[in-house]
Amino acid sequence: MSTNVTETLQFNCTTCPSECLLTVKVERSADGAVVEVHSVTGNSCPRGYKFAHQELTCPMRVFTTTVAVSSGDEALLPVRTAEAIPLALHAQAMDLIRGLTVDAPIRMGDVVLKNLLDTNINLIASMDIDPA
Known part of the structure; x- marks a missing residue:
C-alpha cells in the first residue's frame, strides 16, 4: 500500500x-x-x-549579497553569482563569503570568488568601486 x-x-x-x-x-x-x-x-x-x-x-536562485571593501570609496561591494545556484547552498555560501574582503579598485563583472562551493559558478561584482 x-x-x-x-x-x-x-x-x-x-x-x-x-x-x-x-x-x-x-x-x-x-x-x-x-x-x-x-x-x-x-x-x-x-x-x-x-x-x-x-x-x-532543486530550486535555483541567483545568490546576492555584499562583501567588505578595503581601501575603496565604498565600504561594501554588491556581488552576485554569475548564474543561479541551488537554493539549498545559499546559507553555506553566506557562511563562506561572510569573512571575505576585496581590495579596490574593482569593476562590475570582475570575479570576486571563482567556483563558489564547487558549482563552477563565479561570484562577481555588481558595481564599480574606485580607490579611496
Missing part, C-alpha cells in the same frame, strides 16, 4: 515577465520528498514546464 500523496500546487513562473500562474500536480512520499511531477498547466511556453519541475526538485 502506497503512502504517497498527490497534491495540487499553484505558483507563478518567474522565467519571463509573463509570470504565468502554473498549476502543478505532484506526488510526494510520506517524508515530503517529490516522487513525481504528474502535470503542469497554465504555462504559455515550454520554460514554464521546465521551471515547475526544477522548482519542485
